[in-house]
Amino acid sequence: xxxxxxxxxxxSFYKTALFFMTRHxxxxxxxxxxxxxxxxxxxxxxxxxxxxLRNIEEAQAVDLIAISGGEPFAKPAVLREILRGARECGxxxxxxxxxxxxxxxxxxxxxxRSMPPISALEISADQFxxxxxxxxxxxxxxxxxxxxxxxxxxxxxxYHGSYKESISxxxxxxxxxxxxxxxxxxxxxxxxxxxxxxPCESHDALPIGGCRALCAPVIxxxxxxxxxCQNEIVYQxxxxxxxxxxxxxxxxxxYERANSDYLIQALRTIGPEGIVAIAxxxxxxxxxxxxxxxxxxDLCRDILASPxxxxxxxxxxxxxxxxxxxxxxxxxxxxxxxxxxxxxxxEGNRTSLS
Amino acid sequence: xxxxNRREMVKASAAFMGVLGAxxxxxxxxRGQRLGTSTISTSTDTLKLIVEEAMVTKDMGAxxxxxxxxxxxxxKEALSKLTAQDLNALVSIKEKLAAFDVNMGxxxxxxxx
Numbered sequence: 001x002x003x004x005x006x007x008x009x010x011x012s013f014y015k016t017a018l019f020f021m022t023r024h025x026x027x028x029x030x031x032x033x034x035x036x037x038x039x040x041x042x043x044x045x046x047x048x049x050x051x052x053l054r055n056i057e058e059a060q061a062v063d064l065i066a067i068s069g070g071e072p073f074a075k076p077a078v079l080r081e082i083l084r085g086a087r088e089c090g091x092x093x094x095x096x097x098x099x100x101x102x103x104x105x106x107x108x109x110x111x112x113r114s115m116p117p118i119s120a121l122e123i124s125a126d127q128f129x130x131x132x133x134x135x136x137x138x139x140x141x142x143x144x145x146x147x148x149x150x151x152x153x154x155x156x157x158x159y160h161g162s163y164k165e166s167i168s169x170x171x172x173x174x175x176x177x178x179x180x181x182x183x184x185x186x187x188x189x190x191x192x193x194x195x196x197x198x199p200c201e202s203h204d205a206l207p208i209g210g211c212r213a214l215c216a217p218v219i220x221x222x223x224x225x226x227x228x229c230q231n232e233i234v235y236q237x238x239x240x241x242x243x244x245x246x247x248x249x250x251x252x253x254x255y256e257r258a259n260s261d262y263l264i265q266a267l268r269t270i271g272p273e274g275i276v277a278i279a280x281x282x283x284x285x286x287x288x289x290x291x292x293x294x295x296x297x298d299l300c301r302d303i304l305a306s307p308x309x310x311x312x313x314x315x316x317x318x319x320x321x322x323x324x325x326x327x328x329x330x331x332x333x334x335x336x337x338x339x340x341x342x343x344x345x346x347e348g349n350r351t352s353l354s
Numbered sequence: 355x356x357x358x359n360r361r362e363m364v365k366a367s368a369a370f371m372g373v374l375g376a377x378x379x380x381x382x383x384x385r386g387q388r389l390g391t392s393t394i395s396t397s398t399d400t401l402k403l404i405v406e407e408a409m410v411t412k413d414m415g416a417x418x419x420x421x422x423x424x425x426x427x428x429x430k431e432a433l434s435k436l437t438a439q440d441l442n443a444l445v446s447i448k449e450k451l452a453a454f455d456v457n458m459g460x461x462x463x464x465x466x467x
Contacts, residue, residue: 010465018466068466096466122465184464229467325367328374334451336398338379
């Protein structure tokens with residue numbers, strides 16, 4: 001499975017489910033978005049993993065399960081069960097790991113052979129992980145994975161030229177030709193925020209942009225399903241981006257709710273700034289403050305923390321045909337998606353501005 | 355976005371709804387179905403092809419002639435109602451949406467976040 005194939009699934013609506021199977025991790029990286037660590041033991045109950053996956057499969061929406069944590073390989077029995085269940089359901093799998101377990105090539109082979117086949121291994125490798133484990137382990141894990149036909153992606157946060165040089169030297173030319181690199185930013189959440197690893201200055205300019213991350217739901221180790229990947233923030237059951245719990249309801253219902261939810265679809269297309277524009281246009285009295293530069297999550301959190309704004313938005317979105325039409329067109333143009341709502345018929349309908 | 359542009363966007367969106375409807379990409383036909391099902395995918399792919407080309411050439415008539423065999427008379431009729439102004443507005447919407455994703459190159463992004 002190539003990185004391009006994975007990213008296409010990642011950014012198609014609910015083709016990928018992100019499975020945060022544990023909060024346990026032997027490392028305690030300074031930038032960790034979910035603040036995982038050795039003291040946390042929360043993990044998917046082993047007897048429920050397969051049931052949850054069958055629940056997801058019944059919706060016939062998801063094609064890829066991206067497994068993360070914490071560190072999935074720190075709970076090998078649970079990871080094995082998830083991979084087995086995913087295989088039975090016909091899902092492709094990506095496992096996100098630090099490679100801590102690859103102490104030697106032989107050990108890496110042994111660990112991977114004990115698991116059902118994995119479509120791709122995403123190894124997190126950057127200056128933050130390097131403070132805990134040697135880059136050699138990444139090489140071991142990559143070699144063992146490639147031998148088993150598993151694609152290898154090196155995922156790097158805050159990718160710098162100097163780090164690329166050092167990891168390239170360790171991997172060697174032959175391996176470099178067989179792995180793919182994925183560059184991502186340090187998320188302004190969790191330890192990264194508390195340790196001031198991201199710029200904290202606030203600006204008047206509103207961060208603009210639709211949220212592509214909302215294309216994939218998050219399955220937490222407790223069965224809660226969230227629309228947003230910042231799962232340590234959106235964990236309360238009354239949060240607007242909380243979708244349900246796999247122990248209590250069908251994933252199909254959660255999928256359909258998310259697919260027809262005006263708030264989620266507005267955040268994916270016009271973004272939180274688009275919602276602020278609507279609030280201003282309709283004089284709802286909600287005023288933005290200052291936000292970190294280009295950080296749409298910062299603005300989104302502020303919007304979602306205002307029940308009054310959300311109430312106004314919900315009432316507006318349900319009745320305003322022009323808004324529904326805009327979102328439908330934006331979903332088609334941005335994502336090539338159909339929309340589940342009638343979207344107020346065809347041309348000639350009432351619009352809020354005409 | 356200023357009000358004039360927003361009005362054009364709203365107008366183009368309203369006109370485009372007829373097109374989405376004709377291709378079965380609205381409401382009942384799309385609801386509850388896996389977005390990757392062959393019917394929805396084929397409709398989406400065909401429409402994307404036509405709209406992308408028309409947004410570049412601004413000549414919907416010529417594009418419809420080219421793809422006539424791949425669409426139904428109803429779909430052709432809905433598409434033929436899109437004016438040059440509508441197509442320009444769709445281009446603006448698409449550019450605005452793309453501008454939001456400035457940092458999202460092929461090797462940039464995150465699988466997990």
